[in-house]
Amino acid sequence: MPGSLPRPVGFITVSAASHPDAIATGATATVTGAPIALTERRPVVPAQRLVAEMVPPPRFAGVSFGSYLPDTTQPSQLEAVRVLEEFATALNATTAPKRGWFRKAAAPTGPAGVYLDGGYGVGKTHLLASLWHAAPGPKAFGTFVELTNLVGALGFQQAVRTLSEHKLLCIDEFELDDPGDTVLVSTLLSRLVEAGVKLAATSNTLPEKLGEGRFAAADFLREIQGLSAHFHPVRIDGQDYRHRGLPAAPPPYTDEQVAERAAGTPGAALDDFGALLAHLSVVHPSRYGALLDDVHAVFLRGVCPVTDQSTALRLVVLADRMYDRELPITASGIPFDQVFSEEMLTGGYRKKYLRAISRLVALARDSAR
Numbered sequence: 001m002p003g004s005l006p007r008p009v010g011f012i013t014v015s016a017a018s019h020p021d022a023i024a025t026g027a028t029a030t031v032t033g034a035p036i037a038l039t040e041r042r043p044v045v046p047a048q049r050l051v052a053e054m055v056p057p058p059r060f061a062g063v064s065f066g067s068y069l070p071d072t073t074q075p076s077q078l079e080a081v082r083v084l085e086e087f088a089t090a091l092n093a094t095t096a097p098k099r100g101w102f103r104k105a106a107a108p109t110g111p112a113g114v115y116l117d118g119g120y121g122v123g124k125t126h127l128l129a130s131l132w133h134a135a136p137g138p139k140a141f142g143t144f145v146e147l148t149n150l151v152g153a154l155g156f157q158q159a160v161r162t163l164s165e166h167k168l169l170c171i172d173e174f175e176l177d178d179p180g181d182t183v184l185v186s187t188l189l190s191r192l193v194e195a196g197v198k199l200a201a202t203s204n205t206l207p208e209k210l211g212e213g214r215f216a217a218a219d220f221l222r223e224i225q226g227l228s229a230h231f232h233p234v235r236i237d238g239q240d241y242r243h244r245g246l247p248a249a250p251p252p253y254t255d256e257q258v259a260e261r262a263a264g265t266p267g268a269a270l271d272d273f274g275a276l277l278a279h280l281s282v283v284h285p286s287r288y289g290a291l292l293d294d295v296h297a298v299f300l301r302g303v304c305p306v307t308d309q310s311t312a313l314r315l316v317v318l319a320d321r322m323y324d325r326e327l328p329i330t331a332s333g334i335p336f337d338q339v340f341s342e343e344m345l346t347g348g349y350r351k352k353y354l355r356a357i358s359r360l361v362a363l364a365r366d367s368a369r
Contacts (some may be wrong), residue, residue: 011038033219035270036295037290038269039271043283043290045290047153050153056132057324060129060324063082074236077238083163084200088135092134104220114200115202115234125236128200131168132200140169143171143320147185147188149187149286163192169197171200173202175352183226201231251335252331253334255302255332257330259301265296265299268296269295270301273333276300277315284318288321295325297328299329299331300329301333303335305339307341310347314357319359322363327359328363329363335361341357
C-alpha cells in the first residue's frame with residue numbers, strides 16, 4: 001500500500017559449511033552478535049509485491065518540501081520547490097473521475113510531467129519523494145531500474161494496465177544505458193501519458209541529452225526525443241550536499257579492525273569485497289534491496305579496483321540500495337574514490353560511477369561518526 005514500507009522477504013540461505021544441496025528457506029537468522037554474510041543470501045521477491053513496494057526508500061519516507069534545505073546561493077533550488085509545489089497542488093485539485101482502461105483519453109494539454117535535472121547531491125530525490133508524499137494516490141515511486149524490472153515481472157500489457165490506474169508515477173535516476181530499455185520505457189510512458197498519468201523524474205542529464213556519447217543509432221535518438229517531449233525540464237544547480245562543508249572520507253581500516261567492529265555491531269553484515277561482487281552476479285539487481293533486509297551496517301574487507309564494467313554497474317546498484325537505507329560502511333583496502341578506473345570515469349557510464357562514489361564516500365564517512 002502506498003506510504004507503507006516494504007515487508008521483509010524470504011531468503012534462500014546458502015551456507016559454505018553445509019552440503020551444496022542442503023538449502024533452507026525462510027527468514028535468515030543469525031547468532032546474536034555474529035555478523036551475517038550477504039554472500040549467503042539469495043532473496044526471493046514475489047513479482048506481485050513489486051507494485052505495492054514502489055514507494056520512496058526508507059531514507060526519504062518522511063521528507064517534505066518543508067524539510068528540504070536549499071542552498072541559499074542557488075536560486076534554482078528555490079525555484080524547483082515552487083514548481084513542484086504547484087505541480088502537487090494541481091494534482092490534488094483534479095477531481096475528474098479516472099479514465100477507464102478501454103475508454104479513449106482526451107489528449108493531455110501541456111507537459112505530462114516535470115523533469116528535475118542537476119548534479120549529484122543537490123536534493124533531487126528528496127524533492128521527488130516530497131512530491132510523491134504531497135500527491136494524491138494511487139501513486140508509484142521507483143528508480144528507472146526498478147521500473148524496467150517491474151515490466152519484466154508483470155509483462156508489458158499488465159504493467160500498463162496496473163500503472164494506468166495511478167495518478168502519478170515518479171521515476172528516480174532516469175538512466176538510458178541500453179537502447180532496448182529506452183524503447184521499452186518510451187513506449188510505456190507514452191501509454192501512461194495517454195491514460196492521463198502524470199510523470200515526474202530525476203536524472204543528471206537533460207532529457208534531450210540522454211544517451212549522448214553512448215549509442216548514435218537514429219532509432220535510439222528518436223526515442224530520446226520522444227521521451228523529452230513528455231517533460232518540462234527544471235534545472236537544479238548546486239554543490240553536492242554530501243560534501244558541502246564536510247570533512248574528507250576517513251581512510252580505510254585494516255582487515256582486523258573491520259572484523260572487530262563488525263563483531264560488536266548489531267545487525268552487521270561482513271563480507272570480503274571480491275566475494276560480494278561475485279555474489280552480485282547471481283542475484284538479480286531488483287533484489288539488491290531485499291539482500292539488505294535487517295542489515296544495519298555493512299563491513300567490507302579488501303576493497304579493490306573494479307576492472308569489469310558489468311561488475312562495476314552491479315556495484316552501482318548496490319551502492320544505491322545501501323544509500324537508500326543509510327547503511328554506514330566500514331571498509332579496508334583502497335578508498336572508495338579509487339574503486340573505478342579513470343577510463344570508467346570518462347566513459348559512457350561516468351555519471352553512474354560518480355554518483356556511486358559520492359554515495360559510498362558519504363556512507364564511509366557515516367561509519368566514522
